[in-house]
Amino acid sequence: MLLLVSVCLTAIIAARVTATASSSTMAACREISAAVPDRVWSSHLSKNYYSEVNSYWSTALRDAKPACLVLPQSAVEVAAAVKILNKYPDVQFAVKSGGHTPNERHSSIKDGVLISTRDLSGVTYDEETQIASVKPGGEWNDVIGPLGEQGVAIVGGRLGMLSPLPAWTGPRRGNVSNVGLLGLVGVGGYLLQGGISFLSAQYGLAADVSFAVAGNLSRH
Numbered sequence: 001m002l003l004l005v006s007v008c009l010t011a012i013i014a015a016r017v018t019a020t021a022s023s024s025t026m027a028a029c030r031e032i033s034a035a036v037p038d039r040v041w042s043s044h045l046s047k048n049y050y051s052e053v054n055s056y057w058s059t060a061l062r063d064a065k066p067a068c069l070v071l072p073q074s075a076v077e078v079a080a081a082v083k084i085l086n087k088y089p090d091v092q093f094a095v096k097s098g099g100h101t102p103n104e105r106h107s108s109i110k111d112g113v114l115i116s117t118r119d120l121s122g123v124t125y126d127e128e129t130q131i132a133s134v135k136p137g138g139e140w141n142d143v144i145g146p147l148g149e150q151g152v153a154i155v156g157g158r159l160g161m162l163s164p165l166p167a168w169t170g171p172r173r174g175n176v177s178n179v180g181l182l183g184l185v186g187v188g189g190y191l192l193q194g195g196i197s198f199l200s201a202q203y204g205l206a207a208d209v210s211f212a213v214a215g216n217l218s219r220h
């Protein structure tokens with residue numbers, strides 16, 4: 001009898017796991033994982049998956065667990081993932097930068113593919129032209145901090161922090177340690193939606209002073 005109960009429980013648990021993500025989503029995850037080795041996670045228990053899925057400003061969005069998480073480290077890896085997704089038009093996916101949007105399914109996706117640009121973050125500055133080249137991912141801290149060290153200000157997000165929080169506040173995000181669960185305004189979403197900075201009264205929106213946005217991820 002005990003054996004029968006445990007067999008039934010196993011069957012129910014297995015059904016719950018397999019019923020969530022579609023077979024084409026799982027196939028897309030496998031294919032992306034083969035094309036972008038060591039940059040795809042499906043286990044809820046992995047550090048990268050846990051940290052990324054819990055790094056949304058809105059706590060409600062943390063409930064949307066993707067079938068797999070992709071953390072590309074280059075434009076080539078992004079292209080490889082998007083190319084595969086194009087083969088699976090029924091597979092839902094979302095792109096995440098800082099995770100500051102409160103809207104469901106914008107940068108979060110339940111049972112779909114989540115591409116986070118977390119590892120595509122950072123900035124370089126050319127003193128001569130006074131142009132900062134900002135990578136599309138991560139949070140404004142990844143940009144404001146390094147530029148601040150060079151005495152340069154940028155029309156970036158208003159919610160940021162120049163010094164990391166104590167270790168207990170959460171897992172690592174971007175290039176700043178331990179600000180994870182708090183979540184700071186991201187580079188990608190902020191630039192695409194306009195971007196109101198403390199400097200906007202003088203210099204306009206971030207989008208007004210950006211002349212190229214590289215890494216805009218869309219299916220087509």
Ligand SMILES: Cc1cc2nc3c(=O)[nH]c(=O)nc-3n(C[C@H](O)[C@H](O)[C@H](O)COP(=O)(O)OP(=O)(O)OC[C@H]3O[C@@H](n4cnc5c(N)ncnc54)[C@H](O)[C@@H]3O)c2cc1C
Nearest residue numbers: 097098099100101106107158186188189190195196216217
């Ligand atoms: C507490 C708080 C403070 C805020 N302060 C400011 C502020 O000072 N100034 C201001 O202008 N706004 C502010 N906002 C609004 C915020 O800028 C927007 O919500 C913005 O979209 C967040 O960007 P993100 O990268 O963190 O968002 P995410 O949630 O990661 O992304 C937002 C949207 O952009 C898309 N996206 C991100 N990166 C890419 C990419 N590379 N290619 C294609 N799509 C992409 C996502 O798919 C999603 O649809 C604030 C919001 C909150 C909650």
